[in-house]
Amino acid sequence: MDIKREITKIAEQAKEASRLLPLLPSKTKNKLLISMAQELIKNSQSLIRANQKDLDQAQKRNLKLSLVDRLTLSEKRIAQMAESLKNIARLEDPVGKIIKSFRRPNGLLIKKVRVPIGLIAVIYESRPNVTSDTVGLCLKSGNAIILRGGKEAINSNLAIFKTLSRSLKKYGLPAGAANLLKITDRKAVDVLLGLEGLIDLVMPRGGEGLIRRVSKNSRIPVIKHYKGICHIYVDNQANLALAKKVVFNAKVQRPGVCNAMETLLVHQTIAKKFLPSMLKELQTAGVEIRGCAKTVKIASVASAASAASAIKKAKEFDWQTEYLDLILSVKVLSNLEEAVEHINHYGSGHSEAIITENRTKAKRFLKLVDSACVYVNASTRFTDGYEFGLGAEIGISTDKLHARGPMALEELTTYKYEIFGQGQIRT
Amino acid sequence: MDIKREITKIAEQAKEASRLLPLLPSKTKNKLLISMAQELIKNSQSLIRANQKDLDQAQKRNLKLSLVDRLTLSEKRIAQMAESLKNIARLEDPVGKIIKSFRRPNGLLIKKVRVPIGLIAVIYESRPNVTSDTVGLCLKSGNAIILRGGKEAINSNLAIFKTLSRSLKKYGLPAGAANLLKITDRKAVDVLLGLEGLIDLVMPRGGEGLIRRVSKNSRIPVIKHYKGICHIYVDNQANLALAKKVVFNAKVQRPGVCNAMETLLVHQTIAKKFLPSMLKELQTAGVEIRGCAKTVKIASVASAASAASAIKKAKEFDWQTEYLDLILSVKVLSNLEEAVEHINHYGSGHSEAIITENRTKAKRFLKLVDSACVYVNASTRFTDGYEFGLGAEIGISTDKLHARGPMALEELTTYKYEIFGQGQIRT
Numbered sequence: 033m034d035i036k037r038e039i040t041k042i043a044e045q046a047k048e049a050s051r052l053l054p055l056l057p058s059k060t061k062n063k064l065l066i067s068m069a070q071e072l073i074k075n076s077q078s079l080i081r082a083n084q085k086d087l088d089q090a091q092k093r094n095l096k097l098s099l100v101d102r103l104t105l106s107e108k109r110i111a112q113m114a115e116s117l118k119n120i121a122r123l124e125d126p127v128g129k130i131i132k133s134f135r136r137p138n139g140l141l142i143k144k145v146r147v148p149i150g151l152i153a154v155i156y157e158s159r160p161n162v163t164s165d166t167v168g169l170c171l172k173s174g175n176a177i178i179l180r181g182g183k184e185a186i187n188s189n190l191a192i193f194k195t196l197s198r199s200l201k202k203y204g205l206p207a208g209a210a211n212l213l214k215i216t217d218r219k220a221v222d223v224l225l226g227l228e229g230l231i232d233l234v235m236p237r238g239g240e241g242l243i244r245r246v247s248k249n250s251r252i253p254v255i256k257h258y259k260g261i262c263h264i265y266v267d268n269q270a271n272l273a274l275a276k277k278v279v280f281n282a283k284v285q286r287p288g289v290c291n292a293m294e295t296l297l298v299h300q301t302i303a304k305k306f307l308p309s310m311l312k313e314l315q316t317a318g319v320e321i322r323g324c325a326k327t328v329k330i331a332s333v334a335s336a337a338s339a340a341s342a343i344k345k346a347k348e349f350d351w352q353t354e355y356l357d358l359i360l361s362v363k364v365l366s367n368l369e370e371a372v373e374h375i376n377h378y379g380s381g382h383s384e385a386i387i388t389e390n391r392t393k394a395k396r397f398l399k400l401v402d403s404a405c406v407y408v409n410a411s412t413r414f415t416d417g418y419e420f421g422l423g424a425e426i427g428i429s430t431d432k433l434h435a436r437g438p439m440a441l442e443e444l445t446t447y448k449y450e451i452f453g454q455g456q457i458r459t
Numbered sequence: 460m461d462i463k464r465e466i467t468k469i470a471e472q473a474k475e476a477s478r479l480l481p482l483l484p485s486k487t488k489n490k491l492l493i494s495m496a497q498e499l500i501k502n503s504q505s506l507i508r509a510n511q512k513d514l515d516q517a518q519k520r521n522l523k524l525s526l527v528d529r530l531t532l533s534e535k536r537i538a539q540m541a542e543s544l545k546n547i548a549r550l551e552d553p554v555g556k557i558i559k560s561f562r563r564p565n566g567l568l569i570k571k572v573r574v575p576i577g578l579i580a581v582i583y584e585s586r587p588n589v590t591s592d593t594v595g596l597c598l599k600s601g602n603a604i605i606l607r608g609g610k611e612a613i614n615s616n617l618a619i620f621k622t623l624s625r626s627l628k629k630y631g632l633p634a635g636a637a638n639l640l641k642i643t644d645r646k647a648v649d650v651l652l653g654l655e656g657l658i659d660l661v662m663p664r665g666g667e668g669l670i671r672r673v674s675k676n677s678r679i680p681v682i683k684h685y686k687g688i689c690h691i692y693v694d695n696q697a698n699l700a701l702a703k704k705v706v707f708n709a710k711v712q713r714p715g716v717c718n719a720m721e722t723l724l725v726h727q728t729i730a731k732k733f734l735p736s737m738l739k740e741l742q743t744a745g746v747e748i749r750g751c752a753k754t755v756k757i758a759s760v761a762s763a764a765s766a767a768s769a770i771k772k773a774k775e776f777d778w779q780t781e782y783l784d785l786i787l788s789v790k791v792l793s794n795l796e797e798a799v800e801h802i803n804h805y806g807s808g809h810s811e812a813i814i815t816e817n818r819t820k821a822k823r824f825l826k827l828v829d830s831a832c833v834y835v836n837a838s839t840r841f842t843d844g845y846e847f848g849l850g851a852e853i854g855i856s857t858d859k860l861h862a863r864g865p866m867a868l869e870e871l872t873t874y875k876y877e878i879f880g881q882g883q884i885r886t
Contacts, residue, residue: 410880453837
């Protein structure tokens with residue numbers, strides 16, 4: 033009950049603050065972000081000391097090494113956090129941008145104008161850099177924010193937030209414009225998710241478990257990204273050298289990210305020609321292959337000839353899985369339609385690619401695949417706010433409403449209609 | 460359990476159909492809509508006969524007259540339904556429209572393209588015209604649809620839907636592109652609202668009770684409009700003649716609709732000058748006034764002088780209420796900030812207006828009021844898809860994500876990124 037009252041109070045104050053943020057000039061917001069960047073650098077040592085407490089705890093609790101890595105702050109990482117804030121300062125302010133403007137026959141002038149969403153809650157896990165990134169992106173887009181980071185990073189997050197708060201005060205931001213919850217109890221999340229009417233949007237950032245829990249329990253709109261089960265379909269009319277290069281890149285260059293390929297789909301006509309050398313190259317790079325019956329057959333013939341390793345048979349589980357690892361499922365199919373069906377059935381709506389020289393087929397694939405980003409002859413690894421030239425990214429949405437694909441400043445806004453009259457009435 | 464299996468099957472088929480709808484050319488969709496309009500006219504008599512069954516039931520169940528009126532189909536109303544379909548056929552097709560197109564330094568061409576949302580469920584009450592309007596709007600924007608109308612209109616809805624289905628077959632639409640649930644059991648709604656992953660969007664249309672129930676129980680994104688508690692603030696720098704005209708129009712012209720004014724806010728400096736004649740005019744038109752203490756005082760002095768009726772004292776309840784009737788709550792306040800605070804606290808985020816000749820104040824009001832439509836010197840009654848020139852309307856959203864204000868064809872779409880490469884990989 034106390035947690036509920038405390039968090040509700042924080043949200044009420046944050047909502048109040050959010051009412052005033054649309055008035056903040058871009059210049060003030062930019063100065064604020066640069067000041068926050070400077071504070072981070074200036075306080076590097078104390079941030080690293082606070083982070084050490086979390087690292088000590090992590091060791092006691094035997095956290096996974098990958099988690100410890102994400103948790104760790106170094107001077108270099110703090111410098112990157114500062115750089116990211118400066119970068120956000122340089123981006124165009126979406127608030128106040130006129131999306132459309134038109135005059136009606138009765139003389140009414142109607143402007144559709146970008147405005148902040150209001151109050152955004154971000155629930156995240158171990159990466160402390162999310163704290164400064166998110167504060168930067170939300171304030172630049174005129175939104176108030178409530179952060180709820182993971183228990184494992186609480187000391188780091190509190191230290192970062194305290195550092196940023198100095199700049200908030202310096203630039204006279206309304207009290208409560210940015211908040212970090214000290215309460216790491218899981219109850220705090222449930223309370224947040226029930227504050228419909230106060231909080232306008234919830235964004236979970238972290239593992240699939242967290243995201244599912246948040247989106248299941250929220251009474252507030254959620255924009256999320258469950259996972260990226262990305263596909264590449266190599267058509268029978270593909271340039272096979274190009275296909276090889278793109279497939280290798282999408283799987284191997286950085287397998288642990290959401291835009292890496294998890295399943296390769298190959299047209300049956302070119303499978304025998306394409307797969308043996310492709311699979312060998314992938315295996316040489318350490319990729320474990322799990323193939324459909326046809327793939328296994330092609331590979332076994334090839335491996336007998338070339339001494340490449342044999343491959344495992346893929347199970348239903350494999351088509352549904354985001355490995356985030358050097359593992360690839362491979363399926364041979366009879367045509368583009370089958371590929372589309374497989375993608376729309378097993379995919380996560382993130383990023384898919386077709387490799388083909390046939391424009392008509394490329395167009396058909398683009399239209400039929402129901403994903404945020406659909407590529408022709410390029411690696412799925414480009415689905416990213418920076419790669420798209422948005423300058424920053426708060427996440428990638430695999431939802432279809434409001435925002436889809438890389439989310440940057442513009443996606444953190446909504447719009448309102450401003451209508452200018454001279455006494456017009458309805459008759 | 461049977462209901463669940465049946466509805467899930469319908470949704471699965473509808474989802475399959477939705478995959479193909481993005482391929483439908485605008486021309487085919489337009490011909491389809493015109494054919495549907497013709498079928499409605501051709502079958503007027505049988506529609507009216509089916510409607511009579513619902514009207515008989517309504518009489519037996521002693522339904523309210525206003526409900527019976529909404530339920531009634533006449534030749535004229537059927538002609539309007541047909542006209543509305545033809546009108547949608549004439550509107551520009553949003554699908555395939557390029558929102559943005561840009562080339563990255565690495566040569567990737569990125570297009571942000573409008574695409575249908577997918578499968579939309581519409582849950583509505585007694586108006587049978589919603590059946591044809593919604594089918595028209597959803598199909599034109601390339602979406603598959605599941606309709607779930609109210610029990611009280613089931614015979615009319617089934618007859619309308621059967622009539623429209625003839626055209627669907629004639630134009631070869633994929634089976635399941637449009638569906639009307641025969642099951643009027645309330646369980647059907649609960650099943651629909653749980654079909655996350657199949658249904659992409661739920662739109663409730665009807666009374667506040669229905670909308671709250673749907674949005675509370677849905678696991679699927681909902682776009683809704685609870686109610687319209689619209690305000691007009693008459694500033695001390697208002698043109699009072701203009702104010703009088705606009706206020707009268709916003710309350711009296713059609714009090715039963717969501718964009719009618721429910722609360723009048725008046726700056727204290729002009730209250731004594733403005734209110735007596737304004738209130739008298741409203742009372743003469745049959746409006747019951749419920750005022751704050753200051754309003755009551757001003758009115759009582761005035762009524763002693765002019766023999767206008769005295770007014771009731773407004774209670775907390777009044778500021779929170781969408782009367783949809785000839786009732787108006789009136790509050791005198793000391794400045795624009797108080798007006799904004801009142802609106803953001805009690806309003807429903809629908810439509811508000813300021814009457815002022817001061818541009819700076821107008822701008823401040825526009826920025827600070829957190830509503831879909833904010834007017835300067837015009838009646839709130841213009842918040843409407845047709846009045847905005849959108850050509851049609853599926854509803855008005857008081858939500859802030861995805862769509863805000865009048866929703867037409869464009870708001871029934873989302874976007875995807877289509878990315879064209881020549882073998883680009885990430886390094």
